[in-house]
Amino acid sequence: xxxxxxxxxxxxxxxxxxxxxxxTALFWLNVANLWHLVSGSGAGILAGFMLxxxxxxxxSGVQFGIAVMRMADHDDDKGGRSRRAPLPAxxxxxxxxxxxxR
Numbered sequence: 747x748x749x750x751x752x753x754x755x756x757x758x759x760x761x762x763x764x765x766x767x768x769x770t771a772l773f774w775l776n777v778a779n780l781w782h783l784v785s786g787s788g789a790g791i792l793a794g795f796m797l798x799x800x801x802x803x804x805x806s807g808v809q810f811g812i813a814v815m816r817m818a819d820h821d822d823d824k825g826g827r828s829r830r831a832p833l834p835a836x837x838x839x840x841x842x843x844x845x846x847x848r
Contacts, residue, residue: 757813761806762798768805769798 773781773794784790 757810761809762802765802
């Protein structure tokens with residue numbers, strides 16, 4: 747299996763595990779009386795599953811994006827500090843004004 751596919755599958759699994767923890771915390775803490783709404787409705791199981799799935803999709807995408815951005819190759823070996831010369835300070839230039847007398 748290519749490394750990129752392996753990375754994607756791993757990050758997707760991590761994202762869905764985060765989603766499961768998030769939805770469990772939402773239900774356990776009863777945010778916005780969510781546990782009562784889900785447990786008291788006939789379609790509560792479907793609502794809980796949809797909450798898990800949609801949060802899993804979002805968390806997986808964010809997790810994969812973070813993983814890809816962390817793969818960036820840094821060309822400098824200076825520990826992330828830039829050694830550029832400082833920019834020169836701007837000089838003040840006098841601007842003559844014309845007087846219009848009317």
